[in-house]
Amino acid sequence: MAYSCALVTGATSGIGRSFAELLPSSTNLVLTGRAEDRLLELKDALSRDGRQVETIAADLAEQEGRVRVIAAAEAANVDLLINNAGLGRFGVFVENPAPLEREMVEVNVVAPVVLTRSLLPNMITRAEVSGQRAGVIVLSSVAGFQALPFFGTYAATKSFDLLFAEALSAELADSLVDVLALCPGATRTEFFNRANLADSAMPYMIDADTVARRGLSALGKRTIEVTDPVRRTMMAPSLAFRALKRAVTTMVMRRLGN
Ligand SMILES: NC(=O)c1ccc[n+]([C@@H]2O[C@H](COP(=O)([O-])OP(=O)(O)OC[C@H]3O[C@@H](n4cnc5c(N)ncnc54)[C@H](OP(=O)(O)O)[C@@H]3O)[C@@H](O)[C@H]2O)c1
Numbered sequence: 001m002a003y004s005c006a007l008v009t010g011a012t013s014g015i016g017r018s019f020a021e022l023l024p025s026s027t028n029l030v031l032t033g034r035a036e037d038r039l040l041e042l043k044d045a046l047s048r049d050g051r052q053v054e055t056i057a058a059d060l061a062e063q064e065g066r067v068r069v070i071a072a073a074e075a076a077n078v079d080l081l082i083n084n085a086g087l088g089r090f091g092v093f094v095e096n097p098a099p100l101e102r103e104m105v106e107v108n109v110v111a112p113v114v115l116t117r118s119l120l121p122n123m124i125t126r127a128e129v130s131g132q133r134a135g136v137i138v139l140s141s142v143a144g145f146q147a148l149p150f151f152g153t154y155a156a157t158k159s160f161d162l163l164f165a166e167a168l169s170a171e172l173a174d175s176l177v178d179v180l181a182l183c184p185g186a187t188r189t190e191f192f193n194r195a196n197l198a199d200s201a202m203p204y205m206i207d208a209d210t211v212a213r214r215g216l217s218a219l220g221k222r223t224i225e226v227t228d229p230v231r232r233t234m235m236a237p238s239l240a241f242r243a244l245k246r247a248v249t250t251m252v253m254r255r256l257g258n
Pocket residue numbers: 009010011012013014015016032033034035058059060061084085086087103107139140141142183184185186187188189190191192194
């Protein structure tokens with residue numbers, strides 16, 4: 001794992017903050033989120049050993065914010081893109097605030113697509129020139145494997161993230177860019193509180209550092225990483241079958257192109 005610069009979205013708390021803290025000081029950082037005070041505190045804590053840490057306060061639900069993040073990441077020559085920012089909202093769909101339903105789609109779906117599409121061409125080129133592997137991590141969730149009533153839009157966005165990362169990983173299989181769909185189970189962060197969910201109802205929760213560590217070590221080895229140990233064991237056969245289906249589908253889809 002020798003990335004020269006990582007962009008971490010949603011770095012101000014939870015899993016994103018853990019990614020920022022766990023990356024070695026040889027990796028420069030571009031950190032983003034909306035909370036400017038938290039970004040500055042992170043910059044202070046993580047600027048060491050000559051490492052460059054750039055922070056951009058930006059709302060990823062807005063195209064203007066996404067454009068500023070992309071410009072900073074391009075200027076910093078990122079070779080690791082961690083699409084981590086995300087939010088959920090528990091509740092009855094027709095009663096949930098419409099702007100929040102939209103924000104979930106903008107941040108969880110539109111932002112990873114727009115950021116990845118914008119940054120990937122130069123990431124591929126730089127990897128080819130340097131011979132150093134690059135990486136893309138997309139935060140999905142175990143919620144992405146099934147429909148979740150009262151959490152429907154969130155689960156659908158995480159399902160999108162999963163399918164998007166899987167397809168991208170297959171398309172880039174012959175390149176020097178690895179792609180991972182990281183699928184945490186319930187993780188101790190600010191997510192539950194912000195989503196109007198009671199974390200006390202969860203049988204157990206994982207800590208954010210464990211999730212980020214598993215993500216970094218799975219990148220380049222697997223396409224999907226389920227971080228919840230119980231679910232990982234239960235899902236092993238279906239994940240193996242899914243990998244087989246992905247390989248067959250990739251061959252079929254390659255033949256369909258003109
Ligand atoms: N916690 C879990 O149980 C769990 C399980 C599976 C998957 N995940 C996924 O893990 C990822 C990280 O979540 P977390 O658990 O670490 O939650 P968290 O502690 O609430 O962190 C969410 C991060 O996303 C950023 N964010 C939210 N809305 C944003 C917006 N409009 N523009 C820019 N940044 C925004 C937040 O930054 P600001 O508030 O500063 O903007 C924050 O840094 C999410 O994609 C989530 O879906 C979490």
